[in-house]
Every structure is written in structure tokens, then in C-alpha cells.
Amino acid sequence: MKGTKWMNRREKYVTQLLNIPASLRQKKIAWAAALFIFLATVAVLPFGTRMLPEVKPFLPMFVSWFIFGDLMTSYLLFIQYRASKSIPQLVLACSYLFTGFIIIPHILTFPGVFSDTGLIGAGDQSAVWLWVFWHGGFPAGVMLYLLSDVFFTKSIKPQMIFRFGVYGVGITVAVLATIYVLVTLGNDLLPRIIQKGNYRILITSGVGPVVWLLNLLALFLMIRIHKARDVLNLWLTVAVFASLLDVTLTLFAGERYSLGWYVARVNSLVATTAVIFSISYEINRLYVRLADQQDQLVDSQARLTRVNDQLMLLSSLDGLTGIANRRHFDERLLQELELAGIRKSPLSLLMLDVDHFKAYNDYYGHLGGDAVLQRVAQSIHSAVELVGGMVARYGGEEFAVILPGKDHREALNMAEQIRRMVEGQHIPHAASKGSPWITISVGGYTMDRDESRTEMTANLMITLADQALYQAKEGGRNRTMVNDILVAV
Template sequence: MNNLEFAADRHSHRPRPFKTGSHILDIPSNRNQRRFALLLAIIITVVSLAALPFGTKILPSFGPFLPIFISWFIFADLLTAFILFNQYRASGVPSLLVMSCTYLFTGLITALHILTFPGVFSEQGMLGANQQTSAWLWVFWHSGYPAGIIFYLIAAARFPQALVSKSKISALAAVGLSSTFLLVFCLFKLATAEHKLLPEMIDLNDYRNAVTWGTGLAVAVINMTALLMMAVRFRGRDVLHLWISIALVALMFDIVLTLFAGARYSLGWYLARINSVIAASVMLCSVVNEVSRLFIKLADQHQQLLDSGNKLRIANEELLRLSSLDGLTEIPNRRRFDEIIGWELVVPEARRTPLSLLILDVDCFKAYNDHYGHLGGDHVLKTVAKTIVEEIRPYFGFAARYGGEEFAVLLSGLDARGTYEVAEKIRSAVENLEIAHAGSKALQWVTVSVGGYAVPPLREIAEDDLIAMADECLYEAKNGGRNRSIVKGWILEDAGEPIVIHQGGR
């Protein structure tokens, strides 16, 4: 790229790639995922049913078991809630907020359950707990999760469209989170300060009253309702709903084993806690895995977008290059010439060096075409264009096909004398090609006539005036016998800027 064309790059603009995305509800489950989920559901069912006859057997109290189990459960639920909440913020789908709040609820209730569980952090339990507190928090936990799932299914059916407004997304998030915290607070106060409003669920470690009062049955019915609604509505077609169904299956057998065992630290009670861990773990693993896959997918799409953008940029640059080139000679065309000379003349005070224009004309070109044919004429034009480019390369000049058999050359940093020397080099180089021209009035070879004009630094001049002055010199060269160069304009040594003429040729 020559120095006169560098200005073109300062005016170029590159399109920026746009961003795209998706959310976890968009991911369908595949056959392998459904098979694995079915296998896990069968294992949970078979193991749980096989343990029922032995569920009431009391086992030793293992102190670290409950804190370890609950800690993982809290971590899994809160992390799941966080991921789903971010999915809601990115997508604006209201049902994802409901699902996020459901997991936030279970995480908070579970944390309170372990803090108030007798014998873990204190003999009676912390935070003002009484004998019934942890048992009722277990009820709220195991009924709150399936109730949240039912609410999610209703929200998904009633509000399937994503929110577009960021303010609405933020406002709904604030309502959902504050409502969840408020609900947890109210239920906790009910289980502690207002526990007398609730029936007694447990006597020491025996909680068979949960069956007597029908509380356990109500919890099981809510869970089964959520499981059936989820299965009927989605049938495991989506990844998220598939693993929610498995979590509900695990939670269902958690409830069954707990109620059947009837006492803490029994075989059924321990196995029920394991089912709770499975319920939390399958959702967390599912969400993390699918979000990771979404990230990989988006990364691939982003890379494809970048590749497409690069290909488009290259194609646009090639299109721009082709639109700026003359199809025959493969040098810049008149359109490109007009752009370059326009940039050079638009701000004269920024031009610290002189500027010269040469206009060249192939002598008697019509006669050459008539005698040798248009193919011969095309060959001459291509050869002359190549010669011009080679001769001006040391001067970092710009050459273009001006029209027909005419060419234009822009030079920077040369006065009229230096411009004349370049013009003579071009004229001599074309003459020395010795391309036969039987119809020439100058020589028996193809020759060119050159007219030029040199403008001093900082001089303001209109594009049409500069072209007219160079064209006038070309006219004089052709009338003077052709195969000659005439350059007028500014000479470095003359402060008065007189117009001088340099002539050459034969």
C-alpha cells in the first residue's frame, strides 16, 4: 500500500459481531439421559422398597452424619438457586425465577432445620428451638419443595413469554426473593415462637404422630401431585424437567421411608436422608452440567460468529478492492483516483509536502486499435499500466487508469523538476518496450505523452483546477509532437513560485 492510499484506512469502519444466547429450559433431553434417569429412578425405588421391612430397626446415633448430610444439601440447593436465578436474569423467563426461589426456600429451611435439630449444635437446638421445631421445619421443607414445583408449572403455563424489560426483570426478582425470605421467616416463627398453634409432631425421637395427625400423608400427597403434574406436562422431554422428576421421586421415597420408620436414627430414617441428598444432587449436577454445555455451545457459536465475521470482513475488503480496481489493467480505477486526490486536497493546511499530478495518454491509441484489434489494444493498456506502476514504486506514488487510454499518477514530495524526471522515466520506459505501432505519428513504437503540474505545500487548490492544469500540459505535449513530457508548477528554489516548463522526448 502506498502512502497516498493510507488515508483510505483512516476512514474505514469494521462491523462488530453481535451477541447471542440461550437458557436451560431450551435444552431437550436425549435418549441416553432418559435411560440413565429411568435407571436411577428404578434403583431408588427398589432400594427404598427393599428397606421398608427393616426400616424401623434402630441404628446407633452417628453424630457427624446429619451435619454432613445437611451441609451438602444446603450447598446444593443454594448453588442450584443461584444458577437458576442467573438463568432467569439472562432469559427473563418468569418460571425460572419461581424455580430459583423454590431451591432458595429449601436451602434456607434446611439450614434452619439443622440449626434447630436437638443434639447437633446444642441439646435443645439453637435459635429458640423447642422439641417440635426441627420436625415441623422438616414438614415445611418436604411440602414446600413440591409446592414450589407446582407453582413453577402454573407459572410456566400462565406466563410462557420471557420478559423483555430489564426493569420488569429486576422488579419481579426483588418480589420473588423478598417473598421467599419472608415466607421462610414466617414459617420459622410459626415453628418456634408460635409452636403451640401446631399439633405435636414428635415425642422424643418418635414422630409417628405425623401419620396419626395426617400431616405426613398431606406432605406425600403434595409431592405425588407435583410428580404427576411434572410427568404429564413434560414427560422428561427437557433436561431440567427430567431431573426435577427424579428429584421428586427421591423426595417421595424420603417421605415414605421417614413416615414408615417412625423414629430418628432408624434404618429408614438414615436411608431417607440419603434419598434427600440424591434429590438435591441430581438437580445440581444436572444444572451445572447443562449450564456448562450451554457455555460450550455459546463459545462455539461465538467462535463461529467470529469466523463468519472474519470471512465477511475479508469478503468486504476483497469487494472493496475489486470495486476500486480497473478490471482490465488491475490498477486502481477512476473512482479510487477521485477518492485519493480528494483526501489529499480537502485539508490543504495539513499537507506539509508538495503534491504533483501526471496525466498520461497512449499516443494514437485509436489507430493502434484499428490496426491491431481490441485484444492488441488491451495488451498495450495492461503493459503500459504495469510499466507505470514499476516506475513510480520508488517514489511511493499512486497510479490509476483515468479513462480509456489515459492514466493518472499522484506523487508526493516532488517539485516540478522532480515530477518531470519521473514523467520522463515513465515515458522512456514505455518507449523502450518497443511495442510495434504502425499507425503512430510519433515513432514506430507505442509511446505516451505526459502532462503534469506540481502544487507547493499548504497551497489550496480545487481538484478540477489541478486536473485542468495537468490536462493542459498534456494537450501541449500532444500538440508538440507526442512522445514528450511537459510539467509546470512549483520549483523548490523559487520562492515566488513561477510557472516553468520542462519538455522532453523525441
């Protein structure tokens, strides 16, 4: 039940880094890193008190990386907080903000780095107390993060993101300011836990063991509650473990610049590096996945465009003959009428009908009729295509041809050319009452450039062309008529 409850909480932030499940490979790497620093710590413990030379550049380099690492981790977590609207991520971001900033007064007050006694009002206990607040504050922040994960299971409202962010940063800065005042102005009021660089009093005073126990408790709770299920908490567990070993070595070494002290600082670097590397790695993986998804999306859009083009083409074509269908014809005629009006150019329309087609269908069957319609359609198309016209199947055995820019004489010539092409194929028609071959009748109408266009509509133009077709058929079929000009065989 507990595992299910934990997963239900996580589903609320399903797209965030906090939710990326830790793979077996990632767990192996994390546990290998933890094992390495543990073995290194155990190996150093017998020699931890051995004094080493004071390396002047060590602390500035250590501090520079620590500040960069923790502040960058805090920044990345703040970004995640804004995206997920998750209070626990805000708490964790503020925890790293705290550790990133507290190291600054720690190094400035550290004796022997920038001055013999330290800067910014440092007392002889300031640096060590800042170390205490630093190494006690980090596990305290982690435990506060775990506590907030229990009580704040829902995302906050978008309009509250900035306000809560300001509260979090403000409280963090206020705590840092209070600590700074306490360890500088109140230096003499604090218990003495170091003497001439020796940490022994830190242990005997009980302050050191309290810091150690805080880290141990934070580690226990991390393992107990999250069990390293996701990437962020997996590496946060490693960071807390490294912090625990850091405190252990520091207390055991007992003095600054001892072997244990140096290795403890290295453990601190592991603690600050683990989480930022894990977040950066996962952000990179997310970016790669997004890039792959973008490529897939572009490819899908291209395929979709091709499919849509094919669908548009298919929706505008007649399924039997492969030429334009009635819907596409209606759209094109309206467009050409509008263009003809703008350009003051002629526009011709031909209506064509296969002669005695019902008799052909009855005699040769529907398959034979379909084959004839296909051959007639292709004959018309091959002739019309050369002059920029369009042919469409108007219905049944009837076809329509739009001839933009063609006057009535050009339309009549085209009609005759088509009629002769169809007849010239010598498609047998044994059931015909006229020609022994398949023939067509053509009627047409031309709207000349000088004709008044105010009352001309697509329906009227079709009616006029249809009337001419009717007259051609009444006149004996296998003939053409355009604008009252009849051409007979």
C-alpha cells in the first residue's frame, strides 16, 4: 500500500525529472560510486590523523567548485519547481541554495586563506561553526524535503509559483543572514568547539555527534521513504551518504590539513557533484528524446501532408474514370467564372454524352459499359489537357469540359476534335441505332469577353450548355453544337 501511495503522489508530476524511474544500470553506477567513496573512507581512517602539508590553492579551488555545483543544482531544481509546481522540489532547491551560499562566509572566515584570522568580522570559532551549520543544514534540508513530500502531495496553482518561490528564497536568505550574524557578532557567545585548528572539542562537546546523527538520520529516511526509485532521489541518497562520510572523516581526523580532512573535503565535492550530474544527464536524455520526437513529429507531419494530399486528390477524382468528379467540377467552374470576370476573358463549357449508352450497357453488360466510359474519359482528357482545360465526369455517361480563355469558335473546334477522337477509336456498338461505333454528342456554351457577366452563374452556364447538348442529340446524335452553331457528320 505504501508503494502504491508513493506512486500515486508521483503521478502528479509525471513529466518531471523527479519522476524518471532509475534504471538498473543507473542504480549500479550510483551504488558503485557510493561503494567507492565508502572504501576510500575506510582505507583512509587508519591514517586519517596523519598531517599533510597545507596546500594553499586547495581550499579556493574546492570552494569554487562547491559554490558552482550547489548553486547550479539549486537553479536546475528551481526550474523543475516552476515546471512541476511541486513544493518538495522548491524545498530541495532552497536546501542547495543554502549550502551553496553558506560556503562563501565559511571560506572568507577560514583562517589562513585570505588572512591569518579570516575576514568579514571572523572570530576564532566562526569558520568551524559555519561548517557545523553547513553540514547540519544540508541533512536538515533533505529531511524537510522528505517531510514536505508527505504534506504537499498536490501541485500548487500557477499563480502561486512566483510567490512561493520568493518565500522560499527569502526564508533561506534570512536563515543565512541569521547564521552569519550569530557566528561573527556572537562568536564569543557560542560554545568553543575548536582550538588552534584541533577538532577534538567538536566531538567532546557533542556538537559533532549531533551533526553526524543528522546526516545518518537523513540517509536512513531517504532510503526508507524513496528507496532510490527515481533518478533524482537515487543520487540525492548518494549525496547524503557522501556528506555523512565527510562528517565522519572530519571528526575522526581531528585537525585541519590532515589526510582525513583533505579526503573529507573530497567527499563534500562528491556530495555536491552527484545531484547536478544526475540532473544534467537526465536533462540531456530528455533533450535527446525531445529531439527524436521532434524528428518523428516532422516525419509524421510530412507523411500526414502526403496522405492529406492523396485524400484531397482522391476526393476530387471520379473513382471509375480517374478524371475530376462532379464536386471538383463545380468548384472549378465557380473559380473560372470569377477569373473570367476579372480578366475580361471568354470562358467555354462543353457537355458531352455517350450516344445510346443504355443500349450499350444492356447489350455488353455493366463491365463493358465501365470500360467504354474509361476510354472515352481518357480520350477527352488527352485532348483537353493540351489546351489547359479540365474534364470531369458530370454523371452517368455524361462529361463536362471547362475551357478557360477559349471563345466559341475554339470551343467548337475542341468539341469536334473530341467527337472525332472518340469515333475514331472504332469501339464496337452493335446495339446502336446510328453508328456501328461508340460516338458522342457535344453541346457547349461560350461566355464571350464582351458579354454582360452580372447575371451569369455556374448553373445558368450549365443549363445553356445542356440545352445545346439536347439540340445536338435531337438533331441525330454524333454531332456538336456550341452557341447555336451545329456541326453534323
